[in-house]
Amino acid sequence: MNSNKIPEPALRRLPWYLSYVKLLKSQGEKYVSSTKIAKKIDVSASQIAKDLSFVEISGKTRVGYDIDELINVLDTFLGFKVIHKAVLFGVGSLGAALLSDSGLEQYGLKIIAGFDVNKSVVDTKIHDIPVYHSDEFIQMNKEIDAEIGILTVPSGVAQEVSDYMISGGIKGVWNFTPFRIRVPSGIVLQNTSLYAHLAVMFNRLDS
Amino acid sequence: MNSNKIPEPALRRLPWYLSYVKLLKSQGEKYVSSTKIAKKIDVSASQIAKDLSFVEISGKTRVGYDIDELINVLDTFLGFKVIHKAVLFGVGSLGAALLSDSGLEQYGLKIIAGFDVNKSVVDTKIHDIPVYHSDEFIQMNKEIDAEIGILTVPSGVAQEVSDYMISGGIKGVWNFTPFRIRVPSGIVLQNTSLYAHLAVMFNRLDS
């Protein structure tokens, strides 16, 4: 049992392996070696071997990994097999877009409700997900019991709304704003700023 | 002139500084020091100083950086001041969601058209952006001349569609699929898999 904490870069590569291995499975393959993954996916074979050493699997010498087992282990390790309940704050352009993305549920994220302060969206439904006034959250989350809060509010109120979500029992904040919020220790923060990724791409394009 | 290539981790932090400094400007501040940013944003002051050494700005000893100048320099460096034309392949759940996110245009990304092979979306409009059949792309891009291709197709066809976009003149691929595609050298690839970020969050929550 290797229960050393996996480094974040390694953790982020695991979904690539999973995605490729699922493709192989759909093509009827039974086994895959790290060298085979490496060739297709542009990650070195030793890196793959090292990354896989963090998960609970052992390969067969001269054969590689059992595909079904690898998929199962990765899906479980990455948390895609369990439904995690979430709420979303800020039903603007990006927020509404995320509520409409039904793909997230296949990966274990179920958005139960949206919250906003804008009267034009409060008490509507988007893609069958109800939107409530933010003030109702603390009371409602006693029932909903969501552990993840998705943050798609304007940057200026990101910190404040994050604090509010946490006071209502949120354990993990998925921050889509470009603002770098701070959270108490013990609370998980994941920053996913599309704009930061855009910036990386623009910068590389212009050089 | 410091034209050393900026490391990607540093590049990704710049939008955080930009976001905070814009907030300060809206509060009427004129100058900001790296120590002040550090306190608010949970990045060490020396890291900030080092990151800012890659952009074309110099601070004033004992005063810090001029906020207007810093915003201008970062906006320019990050490519947010120039409109970059993009097309989007795969108008499914996530793709349609991105077409609906008008926020991207404020950061320099203008999506001109969507492409798909599914008859139920071809020749419709989403958020005023027209959707065409994928087969029309090569011909159409002679006119559109988009440099960025947003990839929101199913994993299984991600590589194929990416190759196709590039053959039509795309210079930068923004890959939202969990599949790790490969691109020829000279083509910029930016991976933004929401599922990978979910995985990181789930993993940290469960430990």
Added chain:
DNA sequence: TAGATTGTTAATCGATTAACAATC
């Protein structure tokens, strides 16, 4: 001047890569 700040250089840390022993 004293003190706060920038910005560079050196030391540290951690991830990646390479080498290789073990296995079938």
Added chain:
DNA sequence: TAGATTGTTAATCGATTAACAATC
């Protein structure tokens, strides 16, 4: 057996952190 593969250990590389000189 020979050869392909896993999986660990050591070497390398690059980013972060710390120290500090320069500046106003």
